Amino acid sequence: MDNESIQIIRQSSRNILKSDRQSLRDAQTDCGRNIINDRITNEAILDIVNKLKTKSSVAEPELHILKNIIIDDQKNIELVLGVHGALKGLVRELTGTDVKKQIAAAGCFCNLALSDSKGCSAVAKLAGPYLILGLDSPTTEIAVLSCWTLGNLMGSGPRICATLMDGGAIHKLITKFPDQRISEAALCAMLHCAYQMKNTLSKEYLGKILHALSTLEINMASSHLLFVLSCHQDFKMDSPVLHKLLRATSSFIDSHNNQCAGVNQCCELLYVIRTLANSDEFNCEVLRYFEVEIGAERLVRTLCGGNRVISESLLWLLGNLYNTCGDSDIFNELNSVIINI
Numbered sequence: 001m002d003n004e005s006i007q008i009i010r011q012s013s014r015n016i017l018k019s020d021r022q023s024l025r026d027a028q029t030d031c032g033r034n035i036i037n038d039r040i041t042n043e044a045i046l047d048i049v050n051k052l053k054t055k056s057s058v059a060e061p062e063l064h065i066l067k068n069i070i071i072d073d074q075k076n077i078e079l080v081l082g083v084h085g086a087l088k089g090l091v092r093e094l095t096g097t098d099v100k101k102q103i104a105a106a107g108c109f110c111n112l113a114l115s116d117s118k119g120c121s122a123v124a125k126l127a128g129p130y131l132i133l134g135l136d137s138p139t140t141e142i143a144v145l146s147c148w149t150l151g152n153l154m155g156s157g158p159r160i161c162a163t164l165m166d167g168g169a170i171h172k173l174i175t176k177f178p179d180q181r182i183s184e185a186a187l188c189a190m191l192h193c194a195y196q197m198k199n200t201l202s203k204e205y206l207g208k209i210l211h212a213l214s215t216l217e218i219n220m221a222s223s224h225l226l227f228v229l230s231c232h233q234d235f236k237m238d239s240p241v242l243h244k245l246l247r248a249t250s251s252f253i254d255s256h257n258n259q260c261a262g263v264n265q266c267c268e269l270l271y272v273i274r275t276l277a278n279s280d281e282f283n284c285e286v287l288r289y290f291e292v293e294i295g296a297e298r299l300v301r302t303l304c305g306g307n308r309v310i311s312e313s314l315l316w317l318l319g320n321l322y323n324t325c326g327d328s329d330i331f332n333e334l335n336s337v338i339i340n341i
Helices: 003-031 042-053 060-072 074-081 086-094 099-112 117-134 140-154 158-166 169-175 183-200 203-213 220-230 239-259 268-277 280-294 296-303 308-325 329-339
Strands: none
Touching: 042 060, 042 074, 042 086, 060 074, 060 099, 074 086, 074 099, 074 117, 086 099, 086 117, 099 117, 099 140, 117 140, 117 158, 117 169, 140 158, 140 169, 140 183, 158 169, 158 183, 169 183, 169 203, 183 220, 203 220, 220 239, 220 268, 239 268, 239 280, 239 296, 268 308, 280 296, 280 308, 280 329, 296 308, 296 329
């Protein structure tokens, strides 16, 4: 049997194993859903919601059913939000003493926060203060779900962001950036807030967020947030953050060229490049770093790697650098390398 046939058999076996593992994972996930296989009727949903409304005892499995059915259909979200007193009932379960019920209630709020702006406004006004307090919960699941819920709510519009900010959401989220349990969720929530608020985000909050980011490593979540903040009219990056970004650029260029070339996917390099492109005051320093630490060949490889989004962003940055320091030798080197390709 030739090598090609052996490779085909091996690849086929790997695909079968992957499929089997995925089936097992899906089965295990379904087992943990705590929801029966039969379709839940509107009457069954209303029965649970009315229990919340009337302060009747709601069992943990019922809260899990409600959590899962909410995300199944937008109409189910409207059904829950349309019952006066249902949200107060969920707040009661969220702030109760039964941890399992608290987790299930937090999951309900997380899915309700996928509603439209009107629905999210109702959730934010009633549950927002308790979700902010939930960030300090010693129970990881509650802290994480509270964080994702705040992020979902902030993604629904600037008015809701302002409501949550008035309740101290930004200050609390910033303190959670270093918390490994919920760091990703906190950065994501802040990303939604920064994107929605745009230039209406105050200089005070902008400075606090940037200071908190300066203590973190540059990864997908932190670089994405940093890029959105760099679009703010009052954005000013200090030298320590710049040097951290430049070191990250060198590392991300190599990982992108080795792993992402030819694939139009987003990676950390995209947001680092775009943030540098928005930092005109450091153009000469960025160019010197490119000359000494990165070099023309690595830049050209990235430009010609087949990822259009990355290539266009890098050209945008290089264009800004050229407009400021066009006499740099690296542009001649880039031209020479491109000609010889």
